[in-house]
Amino acid sequence: MISRAAAVLAALLVLTGCVSPALGNGSYRGKGQASVQAALSEVETAALVVEQLRRDRIPKAYADETVSASEQAIGSISESFGSVQPPPQSDQVHDEVTALLDDADSAISAARIAVRRVDRPRLGELLEQLHQLADRLRDAESRLS
Amino acid sequence: MKRVFALMLGVLTAIGGFVDIGDLVTNAVVGSRFGLGLAWVLPVGVLGICVFAEMSGRIAAVSGRATFDLVRERLGPRVGLVNLVASMAVTFLTFIAEIGGISLALELATSVNEFFWVPVVGATVWLVLWRASFSLIENTFGLLGLTLIVFAVAVWRLHPDWSALVHEASHPANTHGEGLPTYFYYAVALFGAAMTPYEVFFFSSGGVEERWTEKDIGTMRANVFVGFPLGGILSLAIAATAALVLKPLDISVETLGQVGLPVGVALGKIGLVVVLVGFFAATFGAACETGLSTGYSFAQYFGWQWGKYVRPRQAARFHLVVLLATIVAVATLLTTVDPIKVTEYSVVFSALALPLTYFPILVLANDPDYMGEHVNGRMANALGTVYLVVVVVAAAAALPLMFITKAGQ
Amino acid sequence: MNTNAHPPERVDARYHLLDRQILDRDGGMVAKVDDLELTEQDGSLTVSALLLGPGVLGPRLGGRLGAWMAAVWRRLHPAEDPRPGRIDISRVSCVDSAVHLLDSRAEIGIDGFEHWAHTKVVSRLPLVGPGEPPPQRPDSPGPPAGAVTHRASDLLGRRVSGPGGVPRGHVSDLRLRTHFVARGPNWHTAGMTVTDLILNQKATATLLGYERRNDQGPWVLRAALRTFRPTIAGTIPWRDADVDWPGQTIAHAGQGLDEFVL
DSSP states (O other): OHHHHHHHHHHHHHHHOOOOOOHHHHHHHHHHHHHHHHHHHHHHHHHHHHHHHTTTOOOOHHHHHHHHHOOOOOHHHHHHHHHHOOOOGGGHHHHHHHHHHHHHHHHHHHHHHHHHHOOHHHHHHHHHHHHHHHHHHHHHHHHHH | OOOHHHHHHHHHHHHHHHHOOOOHHHHHHHHHHHHHTTTTTTHEEEEEEHHHHHHHHHHHHHOOOHHHHHHHHHHHHHHHHHHHHHHHHHHHHHHHHHHHHHHHHHHHHHOOOHHHHHHHHHHHHHHHHHHHHHHHHHHHHHGGGGGGHHHHHHHHHHHOOHHHHHHHHSSOOOOOOOOOHHHHHHHHHHHHHHHHHHHHHHHHHHHHHHOOGGGGGGHHHHEEEEEEEEOOOOHHHHHHHHHIIGGTOOOOOOOOOHHHHHHHHHHHHHHHHHHHHHHHHHHHHHHHHHHHHHHHHHHHHHHHOOOOSGGGGHHHHHHHHHHHHHHHHHHHTTTTHHHHHHHHHHHHHHHHHHHHHHHHHHHHTOHHHHHGGGGGOHHHHHHHHHHHHHHHHHHHHHHHHHHHTTTTO | OOSSSOOOEEEEIIIIIEEEEEETTSOEEEEOOOOOEEEEEEEEEEEEEEEEEEHOOOOOOOOHHHHHHHHHHHHHHHSSSSSOOEGGOOOOOOOOSEESSSSSHHHHHHHHHHHHHHIGEEEESSTSSSSSOOOBBOOOSOOOOOEEEHHHHHTTTTTEEEEGOOOOEEEEEEEEEEEEEETEEEEEEEEEEEEEEESSSOOOOOOOTTOOOSSSOOOOHHHHHHHHOOOEEEEEEOOOOOOOOOOOOEEEOOOSSSSOOO
């Protein structure tokens, strides 16, 4: 009885970890929205770190680790979205979201480089860039919902 | 005077020792995604842990026996074994999460990769459990954990709209954009983070380690009813800082670094340095507690000599279990599993294991054979029964919610 | 020489003895009572020893897990035909929330696994500190040759039938009477005799106490448990019970059940 319960538990665990591939247009749109939302969180995190570092309100190691974690996260968000086959009518969603995720990826990478060098002028430029990118992501998120 | 000092020390270590990696992560995640809309769960969870910690502490003080020791006697060897396996699995999962948490905190402080820290931390935790005295461990990490007050200071320095904050906390509501199942999933997670099963094992075993008697019941109650709620306020502060800083920016917490960011916004570099000390203290203290609890539950089921109050050579099997647990925990973390993910699962599984843990405590605290005249009064029984229902509901909801929400995504 | 007699005490095997922690003279932990050795002696059944270890716990757990546990123990035990850990009942001083022994841990000795854990692992770890653990427990001499022994777990759960096969219930517990004898300043347990069998309608796995007393709180829990779980049906004196040891049943010669007294 115990071993059977354990088997059921294990099966449930495996199922919760599985992500179902997007099939229909509705769920692909939803996947796009979720990816944009996740990207927004990473972009805003990077922006916050950049701003705090510019004002010397965050230790360098902390800033480095946090923005590097965001960089890794945006990489896997892009990969996860990109690996899903878009259904026929959803090419526009695919292109728009992919473009946004690519921009987020490069912006956060640039931020990581600038953070590691504590390149203050560059940090200022990137802050502006990240804020604009965040606005575009918010915009896209509301359109996709 | 000495008694006052001892009392204060007990309360302060209870406050500082309340928060662990589960509280740190879950409160920050909830604050960043739901604001204070789930704040109602905290007082519910804190009262619950107070009620059952008091019972298990009283059991230890009056009978001189730890709770898990007595569980086998009352539930019998077969049901007791199920209880052992389930409780130990959850506690061990939490142990892994805590060691991971320490490594993450050190990574944030030094930029040295987490995976380098994992074996170093594992060895250090084991060494502390091997040779440091019980009260040294409790007092050091309990007091150091008080640095987490920095979260409360940060809330104050962020100059929030207090009336809006109070209004949000007192009116439970879901956030736009999050589904209702996700709301309740995080309610269960927060509940599990506040009412961790290992806490009651550790508390009663600690009572035996420190040789409590009936005279210590008063002090024990002060520690529980003053220390734990104040510790709960620290948890609330963590959620509040995330709600005030991260939620407006649409940042949802997924890393330990994000948990501390609001303090940096409020208090600058000094704030973040203090936060890192707090992270380290909370996770290291909890790693010691969960590591010891793994050994306690195993030894107490089989009747082996256990505890730090005897020399290591007198409790060889107990220390063997702790050593093995540490090695397996380190090995698990070196498979590059994300400690934050492990933490998120550990709090939900804690909620799942709660009925198994709490039901025997309620029974034992009422048994005149062990408790004599110190059996539960009407208040303890009323609260205990109500909470038994609550934990059963939370446990029943945990797995379906996890399945529906895909673990909170 | 203590002239005051220690009155005999009533103790129930499963509720008070089984799965209880065994403590030595100084409060150190020895083991749990995993089973009880019962010896037939002049028509009466006495508890002759406490039995310890996975070799005894395994059969008591039953099922595949129990069999596995016992098999592992047999495989890892250094002796060819290992005998279970045994503490003679005469070494017990008293039973309260634990079973207290007259001897210290050094005199009792430690069991094989503890010894192995110390020798092979703990003593080789850094900073282990000085001192030596107690020596390994020697094999207990065992019951006197020719004595027929059984285990308490063998009796518990057995179905009891009255004359004509009318079902009386299942053995839920064994009621024992403990006799004491003074040796110097201490009271020894001189012996524990089975006086009655406590019967329950069904074979219950756990004894929470609610089936025995009517006043244990909280009342909600008590009411719920007494609704769903059977309470104690009554007791029968040991002399009226005829145990088919190799089989699974016990025949009761008397007419009805005696009332259960706490």
